[in-house]
Amino acid sequence: MNRAGKTLLVLALVAVVGMAFRVSWNALRDVATAVGADETGARLYPFVVDGLMALALVATLVLTDRADKRFALRVLAAYTAASLVLNFVHGLVPELHGESVDWTRLADWDPVNWLLVLLATSLPVGSIYFGSDLVAKVLHHRPIDPANAEKSTQIDTERSTPDVVEPASELAPVLVAPVAIEPPKQVDSPAEEEPTDRVAVHTVAAEQSTPRRATGRVPEAARSARPRRSADELLAEARQLTESWPVEQLTAEGIRKALRTSPDKARTLRETLRAERTADAVAETVSVA
Known part of the structure; x- marks a missing residue:
């Protein structure tokens, strides 16, 4: 979708949300008047309920932490349900439309009436608490750079992955060819006889495994099996x-x-x-x- 199409879609959404808020505003204003709010308080009451819903929705889209996002979604769900209940009560009680209902009387049955009055009067206090918490979470939120997040994930994976031990290959003997060692010759005495005895180094069969990094002193098992002479x-x-x-x-x-x-x-x-x-x-x- 091009930029013009996205702009048109956003404007249409804003128009629909504005009209829905106007319908809900009428019902919430009458309910606020019924529970004792004055004229100014009744007009501001819909912003307390539906306005916090919009704030919770924005916080849900901005926050990336799973716990913070879950908290914002719960606030959004709770205030949406509360607004729905109050709009439903406004439709069931026609007296609310003409402000002829008794003060703090939203239902004929007392327990239900008490619950509705408690719900309507507690929403402003909840908006102060939950709204402040959501704003604090959004202000302290630090967006994660995708490149840094990928790098951090790679580092954690490398740290948590144990060193893979390569299987030892079959032990193969390494033959060392005999080497004849001659005694040093004296340059100043050409007439002297050259030693005839030579020492031959016997062939040594050494066992080798897969090459590994040097970790310090060579263990005794890895050394050549040459007998010690007294x-x-x-x-x-x-x-x-x-x-x-x-x-x-x-x-x-x-x-x-x-x-x-x-x-x-x-x-x-x-x-x-x-x-x-x-x-x-x-x-x-x-x-x-």
């Missing part, structure tokens, strides 16, 4: 490995790389091996002499 085993392996090495090549770095051990243990092995070489050299010299 000090005597390391010394025996170092003797066998460096048997053909000259003394100058007995460095901590060379021993560490060859034995794949820690720097501290490599330095200890270096001092031990050098001490043994020195002791053997002294013994050999003494025996020759």
